[in-house]
Amino acid sequence: MEEYSSGDDGNFNSDEISILVKECIEGVIGGTDYNQNKINQWTASIVEHSLTHLVKLGRPFKYIVNCSVMQKSGAGLHTANSCYWDTTTDGSCTVRWENRTMYCVVSVFAVAM
């Protein structure tokens, strides 16, 4: 009978996730300028790729990945999160990225099962 082992970490590792997400963002909108026609496709791609890579890590977490892209126009943008969970096992990580024409903010929340 196979024993379920909890593995090396039942805790959320924020640095690793942040590097992974940054790579996903670079891969999708790395050298591009804000384009209203493509924005839907871009955000969907970023979120999809991030989630796929997170799943490949094989950890016992449920994931919520949120991506916001905003055109640079001098306007301000603020985000805040409030979470009701188990602080010992669950965690989140937010990655901010920008280029000449747009800002991208991706938040990953991992909730232990």
Place this chain on the structure above:
Amino acid sequence: MVEGSDSYLIRPNHQHKFKPTIVKEYIHEILRERLSGVLYDPESVPELTRSLAETVKDKVKNAGFDKYKLVVQVIIGEQRGQGVKMTSKCLWDADTDNYAADVFMNESLFCLVAVFGSYYY
């Protein structure tokens, strides 16, 4: 006297299931109450964003979704005619977990709130 515990439940009781429509109503009420007539001010908006997240989280927590872990995300931005897009994707148990989101806009700002509920088995 043995007290009943619900740690054996792997699915929520229908009454205790995360109901997106109800949560969306709560979000809508809170946003309407807190943001009507508010102007974007870079000094006070960070605090406002944080406090909105806390308020929405407390409201949903007290709505009786007992075995749910909650994640609330609030985004407030200034309205200057720019384009914004927010997308989310989740890897979870679609039978038990769900989300609710709402948007509020006025002349000077826009506000997006998303609440995600994940069942704790």
